[in-house]
Structures are given as structure tokens and as C-alpha cells.
Amino acid sequence: MKWDTEGREKMGRGSRYLDFLDILLTARDPDREGLTDDEIRAEVDTFLFEGHDTTASGISWSLYCLAKHPGHQDRVREEVDIVLTGKDDEELTWQDVSKLKYLAMCVKEAMRLYPPVPIVSRRTTRDFDLMGHRLPAGATLNINTWCLHHNRAVWGEDFMEYKPDMFSSENMKKMDAYAFIPFSAGPRNCIGQNFALNEEKVVIARILHRYKVELVPDHHVAPVLELVTRAVNGIKVKFIPRG
Template sequence: PAPQTKWRAAVKAAGGPVGRNMLEDLSLLTLDTLQKCIFSHDSHCQEQRSEYIAAILELSTLVVRRQQRLLHHTSWLYRLSADGRRFARACATVHSFTANVVQRRRRELNSLGHQAWLKGRQGRSMDFIDLLLLTKDEDGNTLSDEDISAEADTFMFEGHDTTASGLAWLLYNLAHHPHYQEQCRQEVRELLKGRDVEEIEWEDLSLLPFTTMCIKESLRLHPPITAVSRRCTEDIAMRDGRVIPKGTAHLGHDVPSVPIPPVYNPMRFSPENSQGRSPLAFIPFSAGPRNCIGQSFAMAEMKAVAALTLARFAIRPDPARPVRRRTELILRTEDGLWLQLEPLSGMP
């Protein structure tokens, strides 16, 4: 669920609409969600400090800072620096947590046997670690503990900041376009038809077409990942006669030859306007065999959080805190992404 308890408490304390840094709140939300879905672990990091979550956040900061310091590009120099030592400690914390979970599950699987282990999981959803433990290749070989840990760490590290950025910019765009925000809200209410918003089901997420259009348009206008690195292995002739030469690399959000209208218009992604469009015309999750491993997960999470949030809060721009974009590993802002939250009448 969205961090609504925290927001309601802030609104109550302020006695009215309250400004919140959406990037900060939603980053903790996505970290909390990932820990639950990957490890079946309740971190409660939205209410209290978690050593593991603190290490993930520190790694994100250190990676960006290393890119900005030329001397730190050399690995042995970086390892000797204060930042390098902090990076090593944070990595050890993250790797130790993941390895302990994987090893504990592996021992349980080996002790109980395959069938008994599966039977013991009936009645609850399997998490990411469970699925990886059961994965086999075409020759029947399972993944090693190290392979599973690497996949889990990748999903965790790459999945929190990107989804938080996507969610924050979605709410930013809906705050600046209240008619679209209200249309999303009515779509959620019509779907639920008297059910509490907390009762939204997995199947419901595919029945939010306009909300999905709003998410896609937000990803087009404010993509969390602003560049996709690909290199042409041969000359590519375009239909208009132009040639992309061999060796060309990089496709970015700000490429001058690709027109990107700065107007937020979800109708670009209506079924009528999407008909006949190349699947490579919109690639917020990259494309091809190396596309984003978590794109379905991210889209489902964004739909769920949007539904939970819009059903209970009106979102407005915060005029006291203008938003200035800043590109790091993801699309962030200089001083946070602040929006005003106002509880809707009759909100439970």
C-alpha cells in the first residue's frame, strides 16, 4: 500500500493540505514493496530505520558521486578512498542479507524435499527467491546460490529508484493536469464499485486503461532512465534514405532528431492513436533480449499505487517548491519533488 498512514498523520498535524517530498516517500515505499516481494520480509522501513535499506540508499548515492569524481574512476584508488570503504561496507551488508536468505531457503528445500517444500507454501504467494530456487535450465540444472543472490540484488537495486521516479513524476503530471487526475480517480471508483480501495485485486490492474495511458505518457515525458545504450554492429538504412552508421551508440530522451512534444497528453496512448505505431517508438523499459527484467512488476506497482493514492487524496502542485529536473542514475530533481496532498471528503 501507499504510505497513506504517514500522509494522513501529516495532514492531521498540519490541519489541512500538506507538502510532501514524493521522491523520498515513494522511494521508501518501493524498497518496502521489493523486500516483501523478493524476500517475504517486512522491513517496515517507512516507519523505522533498516540497515539493509540504508545500505541500498547509500550505494545509490555513492555510485553517482563516483561518476562525478575523476580520480575515483580508477578502481584501486577508489578502494583506498573514504567513499570506496563506505561502498565496500554497504555492499557487504546487502550481499550478506541476500546470501543468508538464499542459503536458509536452500537448506529448507534440501531438508524437506521438493514436494513437501512446495506443499508447505500452499496458501501463500511464492516470492522471487522461491521462484529462482525452482528455476531450471533446459538441461535440468538449477541456479547456484550466487546466481540467485545476484538476480535478487539486481532486482532490488535497479527496481526501487526507477519505479519511485516513475511514480513521483506520474503524480507530478497529474497534479498539473487535474482533469486527467479526476478521470483516473473516477476510473478507479467505477472499477471498485463500493469495494474498499485496499481490496483492489491483481485482475483489477488490467481494467484501468486510462490510468495506464497516463502512466505511459508520464514515462514518455519524464522517463526514469533517460538513455538506453545500444551500439549498431552494421550500417542501418532508414526508409527515408538516411543511414545510421556502424558503431553509433546511445539513444537518449533528448536526441535532437527525435521530436518529443513537451505537452502531457495521455491520449497519445489511446488504442486509436497507438494503432500501427512501431513497438520501438516508445521504449521506457528498453527493448530486445536485454530489456528491463522488472517492467511488468513496475507497471503493476505504479497502477496499484496510483489507484490507492488517487482514491484518497487530491494532489496539487506545491507553488513554494518549483521542480527542477536533474539526471543522475535516474531522472530526479534538485531539491526533491514536492507536491501538496489534500484528503478527499469521506476518505477512510
């Protein structure tokens, strides 16, 4: 295996970096066994197809929060306008997306208040003790992301308020690694989380560059926790072209 000057793995052929499929094809367990064709297909299917509802939920709730809080929306729009200044088109490159730091904070705060997947289930593979309780192998555990993200002990007294600054780089350094888990956590976390987050930022940035987003008056929005966090009567916002 070869490495570039920044320590990134290269494939043996040429200088192409390892992509997602390369990693699956070259992965080996401690016994040097690779993934079967069915296992590789399952991972690819998960990456490409399983994120549609969750990403749509994240985009919808983010737009709802920004419409509800126009001050934050204006700040995001200013950031997007600066990034797109001087471009002949509205295409965002990977380098552009990395510059949308305040938008990323707003998206993360929306996912805290309205996590796309409110509950994650895991099955234990061995017996172990958890806070004085013996859990046998094969037990199913439910991790309630919604409750964690709305826990006063974790997020403070104003945990129900929309406060993107909680995800500033300074605050992120002080945050417990398991306080914010919209994509689950640990070795079985979402393999597409970076892709999903960047997809959300691109869609929202393109919308806010062209439109002002406002709430529809008298339309009550209330979340309902299903496999994906949805709104009981849907989320309705108005897209007003910028002058």
C-alpha cells in the first residue's frame, strides 16, 4: 500500500485515492477474510439508498428552523453569498461546502432538535453489565436519540431553543462525544453521515441563495416520531424569490 505526502492511502495502481468501493473490496478481518459479494452489495445499497428519507427529514426541519428564525437565515444567506461571489454559476465545490461553517452549525442544531432517526436499536453480541444491570447476549437495546438531544442535563435549561452557536468549534471541543448522535455513534454509526451532511448543506445553500424562506401562517407544525422524524401535518414554508 502506498501513501501520499499527507498520509492518505493510495491504491497500488497509479495515484488514485481509496474510495468507498475500494475500501469495501480491500477490507480484511483479523483472519484476512474479505467481505462476500452479498455483504459488499448490502453496504453499497445502504450507502446509496437508505439515506433518502433521513436526508429529506434533515433538510425539511432545517428549512423550518431557518424560516422560524429569520436572523439565523439571514446570516446563513450572507455566508452562502460570499462563497458564491464571482462564480459564473451556482455550483458548489467540495472546497466551497467546507466554507459554509455557520450553515453546518444550523443544520446540526436542527438535527439536535429534530433528529432524523429518533430511536436506534442495537443487539448485544455478548453478556455485559450496564449500570448494575446484567444484559445477556442477543438482547435488543433502544437508544433514544430524541430524549438524549432534549436532555436538560446535557444541553442546559434552554435545551428547547434553537441555538446554532452550541455547535461552534469552541463548544464542540467541550461537548461529550456521545451527546450529539444524529447518525448513531461507535463502530456501527452511519457510514454515509458525511455524505448526508454535505448533501443537506448543498441543497439548503442553493435554496437560500435564490429564495427567502418563510413559515406559512396558521400552519401548526408538530413532530411525530416514526422510523424517521416527520411532521404530523407536514411542514409548509414559502419560497420567496430574492429581489
